[in-house]
Amino acid sequence: MAGIRFARFRQTDLEMKPLEEAARHLKAGRLDEAARLCLEVTRKAPENSRAWYLLGNTRVGQKRHGDAERCYRRVLAVRPEFADAHNNLGAVLQLQEHSKRAAESFRRAIALMPDYAQAHCNLGVALRRLGRLNEAIQCQQRALEIAPDYAKAHYNLGNALKEACEAEAAIAAYRHAISHNPDHAEAHNNLGTVFEGQGHTPMALAEFSEAMAMDQDYVEAHYNFALLHRFEADDPTLDELHRLDRQPGQNPQNRNRLAFALAKAKADLGDYDGAFSLFTQANARRRQRLSYDRSTEAQETDAIIAEHTEPGTRLPSAEVSSAPIPIFVLGLSRSGKSLVESLLATQAGVFAAGESEHWQRLRRAIKRKAPAQDISAELGAAYRKEMQRLSKGARFVVSTLDTNIYSFAQIAAALPEARFILCWRAPLDNALLIYFKRYERGHSYANEFGDIAHFMAARARLQAHWQNLYGERILSVRYEALVRDTAAVAAKVAAHLGLKLDPNIPLPVFHDDEIDGWKPYDKHLQPLRAALSDGE
Template sequence: MDDPIDQLRDAATGHLSAGRVQPAIAAYEALLRVTPGVPDDWFNLAYLQRENRDFQAALASYGRALALGATGPEEIHLNRAVILAENLRREDDAMAELARALALAPRFLPALVNLGNLHERRGERARAQERYEQALAVEPGHALALSRLANLRRFHSPDDVLIQRLRQALQVRGRHPSEHADLAYALGKALDDAGAYDDAFAAYLHANQAARFSHGRTPLRYDREAHERLVDALIRQSLQPAPPSVAGESAPPVFVCGMFRSGSTLLEQILGSHPDVTPGGEIDLLPALAREHLLPRLAQPDRPLPAELAEAMRHEYRSGIAARFPDATLLTDKRPDNFLFIGLLKQLFPTAKILHTRRAVLDNCLSVFFLHLGPAMAYSLDLADIAHWYRQYRRLMGHWQSLYGEDIHDVDYDALVADPRPQIGAALRHCGLGWNNACLDFHASKSSVATPSNWQVRQPLYQRSSGRWRNYERHLGALRDALAGLVDD
C-alpha cells in the first residue's frame, strides 16, 4: 500500500503540473499539515497562492520556505520582491528583498536588473544606471540590462557608443528571440532619438518580428475575427439590466483608459500631482475580474450579471485597492485597456468617472508599433493589425459614450501638450476637483511610474511627439490605407 504522505505529495504535484491551481493549493495545504518541514512544498504552495492572487499568503509561504533552509534563497527573495512591487505596491520592501538576494549572491542578475527597474520607476536615473552596469559587468551582453540602459537617456548621434553596443549585441548568435526583441526595440528608440528614422524603422520591424517568436514555438497571431466577436459580445452584455448598487458606498477610483500610448501615463502623472489624488498606475484588478467572471459569461450574453456576483466583484476590487493604497482618498486606476470593460465597471460602480485619453491616429498607432507590449497584445506586432484593433477600439468607445457619455471625459493628448491649463482644468472638474498649480509642475513629482512613459513624464510638457508620424511617412502607406476615414492630418 502506498504511503499516505506519498499519496498526498503525488496528488499535489499532479495538480500543480496540470495547472489546476485551486485543487493544488488544497493538496499542498493538506500535505503541509502532515509534513510541515519540507521547504520545497512551501515554495510550491507560495507559487500557487501567487497564481491565485492571494499575495499575503504567498509572502508568508515563501517566508516559511526561507526559514526552513530552502535551496536558492536568492530566488525566493526575488519572488517576494516581485509580489511586493507589482502586486502590493510596497516598493521599499521590494528593494529590501532584492538587497537580501544580492547579499547572498552579489552576481545574481535578475536581482540586479529588477533593482535597476525599481530605481527607474522612482526616477532615480543614476542609481538605475549603476545597477544595469553592474549586471553588464557580470554578463557584458545581457540583453535586458543593455536595453534598459539605452532607455535611460536620449541619443544625439547614430554613432553613439551605446548604439554600437546594441548593434553588436544583436549580432550574437544563439540569442533567444525575446532577447533580440529587447535589443531591437532599444536600438529603434536610440536611432529615433538620433533622427536616423529609416534605420529606426528597420530596427522596429526586426523587434516586432522577434517578439512574434519570443513566447514558445507557435508564433503570436492576432485573430481579427475573434476580437470583433469579443467587441460584439461586450456590447451585447452591456445592454443587459445592471445589478443594483450598494447604497452609501464610497466613491470608486477615477478610471483612466484609452489606447496604449495615447497619453494616459502623462495624464495620471498630472492628476497625481494634485494633493487630493493618489496615482494608482496600471492596476490589474478590473481585467482580472473580467477574465474570471465576465468573459466566460459572454457566450450567453442575454444573462445579466447576478447581484450576488456583482457584490462579490465589488468587494474583491475594493479589498485589492485597500491592500495597495490604504491611505488613498481619490485614487486613479490607469489601465489603458480597461476601455474594454467600461460596461463592467459601470455595472459595478455606476457613479464611476472615466477619463478617456486620445491622440492623433497615426502617431498613436505608430507609437504602439514601437512598444514591446507582450504576448497578450499580438496586434501590436503589425501595423495593419494595429489599424484593425484601433477601429474596434473606436467602435467600442462609441458605444460606451452612447451609454455613459456624461461620465466619460475625453482628454486630447495633442491639445494637452499644446495648451495644458484648459485641458487639465477640465479633467480636474470631471473628477470633482478644484484647480491646483502643482498639476503644472507634474514633472517634479516623486511618484513611482511603472510604464514605458516613465522618463517622458518626468520632463516638462513638450510637443515633439505630436506629428511624429511624418518622420516615418514613407513607411506608412499601408497603415494610412487601413485607417481610411479616421486619419486627420
C-alpha cells in the same frame, strides 16, 4: 539552475563509484561526463533512484527539460517520499511552462517537508504565473519565515508584489534580496523596472546599469536601459548592444529584445530608415508566434455593445464614503494614460496603481464561486476593500489598465462613485508608437499595421458606445492638448474628479516631441495610412 535542489547524498547513498564521479562532474559543470556515468549505472541498475536523480539534475543543466522530467518521474516511481525529487520535478515542469502541474509537485514536496523553503518559494513562482498573486505572496512570505536570508524568496516576493501593483513593497523586497545577495543582477533589473513605472528615470537607469555591470551578457537589462537612454554618436552602450547581437546562441526572445533596442538607438541617432527596417524585422518575428484574431475581436466588441444598450443601474453602497474614489483612465496603449496618471500622482491623496489588474482578478475569482449570479455588488465591495488596503488612506486611486474598457458597464454599476477619463491621440502617431513598442505580454495586434488599424477601429467603436451611454461620467483628454497646455487640461481633469489641485505643487513638464512623430517615417507609412483609412 532555477528552482532545482541538489540533494546531498550520504556516502552510503553513493555506493557505486560511477555515481561519486558523476556527482563531482555535475558540481564542476562537466555535464556530458556526468550524464554518461549516470546512464551507465541506470543500464546496469534500472531502479537506482540516485542515478536517475543525478541524471535529472544533469539534464536540467543541459536544458533538456523533458528528459529531466522523465528522470525525476523514474525517481518517484521508486521513492515517492523523496521531497527533493518532487521539488525538482515541479521546477522542470515550470521551465516547460506547465505552471499548474508544477504547483501540484511543489505542494507534494511541502506535504512531505513542511519547512522546505525552496519548495514554498517555487510554489509562489508557479502561483504568480497562474495569476494567483495573493497566494504567491503568501508562499514567498512563508519561505522567508523559514529562511529569512533567502535572497531568491525576497526577489520572487518582489516580483509578485510588483505584479500586484504594490510598488513600495516590491521595492523593499528587491532591496532585501540585494542586501542578502549584492550580486543579484535580476533584482537590480526588476527594481529598475519599478522605478521606471513610477517615472523615476535616473533611478531606473542606475539599477539597470548595476545589473549590466554584474552580468555583461544580461540582455534584458541592456534592453531596459536602452529604452530609457538617449543614444549619441560613439555611444559605448550601443557597442554593447551590437556585441550581444553578434553573440551566437541568443534565444529568440533576447534576439528580439536586441532588435527593438537597436532600432530605438538608430532612431535616436537620426537613422530613421535603419530604425524602421529593424522595427519591421522585429515585429515580423513576433507576429510568427503571436496571432491576432480579427474576427474574434470584432465579435467580442459586437457582443459587448449588444448586451449593453442602456446605462446600467448604479448600485448603492454604504462603503463608498470610507473607500478611495476609483479613477479609471482608459484608452489605447500609448494614448497618454500614463501621463494623466503622473499628473494626478503629484497631488496628495492620490495613489497611482498603474496597470492594476485587481478588478479583473477579483471578477474572475468571484465569478468562479457564483458563475450564474449577478456579482456586481460583491465585486464592487471587494474592489473597494482591496483599494483601501492598497492605497493606505488615499482619497483617490488611479488604474490605467486598458482592458478595463471591456468591463466598463459593470464597473460603472458596481462603483457609482468611480470617475472615468478617456485618452485619445492622433491615430497615425498612436498606431506607429504601438508598432515601435515591444510588449512583454498581450497586445497580439501590435506587430502588423493591418492588425493595429483593425484593433483601433474596434476599440473606437466600443469607446464611442460607452460615451453615448455614460457621457457625463467620462472626460475625454487629448494627448496633444495635455502636453501643450498641461495647466488647462489639469484644471478640467481636477474639476471632473472633484480634486482640488494644490497650487504649491508644480505640475509635471511634458514634452511635445512625440507629436507628429510619424513624419520622419512618412515614406514607409502608406500601408498604415491605408489600413487606418479602411478601419474608419
